[in-house]
Amino acid sequence: MPVVQRGTATLRKAKKITVKTCLDNPFVFQWKTIDGEDMHFILETLEERIKHIGLKKIETPRKKKRSLTKTQMEGKCDASTNELPKEEETGGHQQKPGWTDISIRRQLAIGVNEVTKALEKNDLLLLLVCKSAKPAMITSHLIQLSASRATPAGQVPRLSETVAPLLGLTSILALGFKKQSDKFTEAIEAIIPKIPALEVPWFQYRTEESVAYAHTDSSGNQEPEQLAEALGDELTSQKRKRTESNQLDLSNVTLQPLKIKKLVPNPNKIKKPPRKKKKAFSV
Numbered sequence: 001m002p003v004v005q006r007g008t009a010t011l012r013k014a015k016k017i018t019v020k021t022c023l024d025n026p027f028v029f030q031w032k033t034i035d036g037e038d039m040h041f042i043l044e045t046l047e048e049r050i051k052h053i054g055l056k057k058i059e060t061p062r063k064k065k066r067s068l069t070k071t072q073m074e075g076k077c078d079a080s081t082n083e084l085p086k087e088e089e090t091g092g093h094q095q096k097p098g099w100t101d102i103s104i105r106r107q108l109a110i111g112v113n114e115v116t117k118a119l120e121k122n123d124l125l126l127l128l129v130c131k132s133a134k135p136a137m138i139t140s141h142l143i144q145l146s147a148s149r150a151t152p153a154g155q156v157p158r159l160s161e162t163v164a165p166l167l168g169l170t171s172i173l174a175l176g177f178k179k180q181s182d183k184f185t186e187a188i189e190a191i192i193p194k195i196p197a198l199e200v201p202w203f204q205y206r207t208e209e210s211v212a213y214a215h216t217d218s219s220g221n222q223e224p225e226q227l228a229e230a231l232g233d234e235l236t237s238q239k240r241k242r243t244e245s246n247q248l249d250l251s252n253v254t255l256q257p258l259k260i261k262k263l264v265p266n267p268n269k270i271k272k273p274p275r276k277k278k279k280a281f282s283v
Contacts, residue, residue: 024258031131033131033155042128055104058096059097107184108176108184111174112133112173119145119146125188127151129159129173129174132159132173133173
């Protein structure tokens, strides 16, 4: 039996678990999914409109690069000099990479980041979110933003599956239509009545302003004098609405205490694997 010498053994003290306390929102916000006939109607109108406009992103196929020897490089250079006129002839038929029409692309906000920036600037008339977004935290912040801007917003299943291939993209989690989108005014006016109201206790959801904006954007064919008169009348009416909306009826709003949430960083104590250093190859 091994004999333990006195004064050599040490007791390890258990480390204290660090717990961080934070305040959490007591309200739970959820999207109202649009199912049934309304979903099919929204997807069909978007599909027809995008096909009619012809907006699409064209990407050049990526080729894998391979290491070539000196003899292969010399032979490739000789062959490229002989095939120059053929490439110039076929190059005229190929479309340039990028969006087919940039002006129409600027009327849309594609993706969560673009939609968030457009909502912060109050530039959207309509917002559609795909149900396949996981985790739900990616799009949950858009509920309060769209309600604060009185922008109609709804969650549409299979939005990414139908719209993304038409635009030449892999996926679309959020799609917003800006206020100056004259190419989508008819589609926006048809889709807005199909979207349910968002439930945020301290905001009053209204679709009247968004529909009014859509009508003003569609009046591009009028004469400048008529446009000036119409804009003047609308500005005065909007100022009256804003002054009326500032006096909100908060009788139905009930305040709730904040939740105290305790967070334990890395509870399972999983360590990150060490990074492997890349070896420098000597040429």
